[in-house]
Amino acid sequence: RRRRTAAASSGPGRTADGHPVRLMVNLGAPHELAAAAEADSEGVGLFRTEFLYLDRATAPGAEEQREAYRRVFDAFAGRRVVVRTLDAGADKPLPFATAADEPNPALGVRGLRTAVRHPELLDTQLAAVAHAARATGAEVWVMAPMVSVPAEARAFAEQARSHGLRTAGAMVEVPAAALRAGQLAEECDFLSIGTNDLAQYAFAADRMLGSLAALLDPWQPALLELVRQSAEAGTAHGRPVGVCGEAASDPLLALVLVGLGVTSLSAAPGCLAGVRGSLASRTLAECRELAGLALAAPDAAGARRAVTAAARPAA
Numbered sequence: 001r002r003r004r005t006a007a008a009s010s011g012p013g014r015t016a017d018g019h020p021v022r023l024m025v026n027l028g029a030p031h032e033l034a035a036a037a038e039a040d041s042e043g044v045g046l047f048r049t050e051f052l053y054l055d056r057a058t059a060p061g062a063e064e065q066r067e068a069y070r071r072v073f074d075a076f077a078g079r080r081v082v083v084r085t086l087d088a089g090a091d092k093p094l095p096f097a098t099a100a101d102e103p104n105p106a107l108g109v110r111g112l113r114t115a116v117r118h119p120e121l122l123d124t125q126l127a128a129v130a131h132a133a134r135a136t137g138a139e140v141w142v143m144a145p146m147v148s149v150p151a152e153a154r155a156f157a158e159q160a161r162s163h164g165l166r167t168a169g170a171m172v173e174v175p176a177a178a179l180r181a182g183q184l185a186e187e188c189d190f191l192s193i194g195t196n197d198l199a200q201y202a203f204a205a206d207r208m209l210g211s212l213a214a215l216l217d218p219w220q221p222a223l224l225e226l227v228r229q230s231a232e233a234g235t236a237h238g239r240p241v242g243v244c245g246e247a248a249s250d251p252l253l254a255l256v257l258v259g260l261g262v263t264s265l266s267a268a269p270g271c272l273a274g275v276r277g278s279l280a281s282r283t284l285a286e287c288r289e290l291a292g293l294a295l296a297a298p299d300a301a302g303a304r305r306a307v308t309a310a311a312r313p314a315a
């Protein structure tokens, strides 16, 4: 049996009683690659690909994309890389992909919805990911942002498979997707909860507005309830269910997320050690108890307070 201290400082994530929790890094720009690859992780849980598309008049070509993806896959040879396909629109407008005249861009044609209007964008991207994946030792998964209904997950997974990408998932960022996570899970291979957008849409609170930060607090019990439903429904279908939004970077909240049934956490490289250590100090049963306390709280501050108090003795 591994010693607690060894489990806490390195290696795959696990609770004190050995329940595995895959710990992965978020990656969003080429300059982050070295630190991300060096971090002690089981791979990239969220590879944001928007950097390739932003600040330009036309979409990047296939060759440029292949090169960019290959660099990341090579750096993670032997590990998993979850590529999030283009999330255009709202906070990430693109002249060649998003309409400039939408009254509510966050509720407009964004994320996977962009692929309906511009099918060639997603097709070129999936082809480039597949091409780069064939040439490396990384285990490449793809996932779509802003999936709202099961049919979207199915269409995305079919398109990914047509390019030879065998593992395709849906992000849960819209309350409707969380409420129907079981049906979503039937249509694809895994779910990944984006708590930033899920909070935005659950609370009807613009994530760009600092004045609404209290509503967007990842400790909000209503948000945690959506996480619980997604994790429960996804795992009931035998699917991994990760969290890749900012909620995953808080060591205390990580215990709650695992207690809610989440199977992997993806966060900034600098946050992983804290999350790993936190998990190693608690059993799965303790995580479930903490999750129960958070869900029962009336608000985010209450949830944080209850979990902090209950977690203190063994910390």
Ligand code: PEP
Residues within 6 Å of the ligand: 046, 048, 087, 173, 193, 194, 195, 196, 197, 198, 244, 245, 246
């Ligand atoms: C999220 O919404 O939580 C997420 C991970 O995606 P992004 O922050 O890129 O929208």
Ligand code: MG
Residues within 6 Å of the ligand: 145, 173, 194, 196, 197
């Ligand atoms: Mg998002």
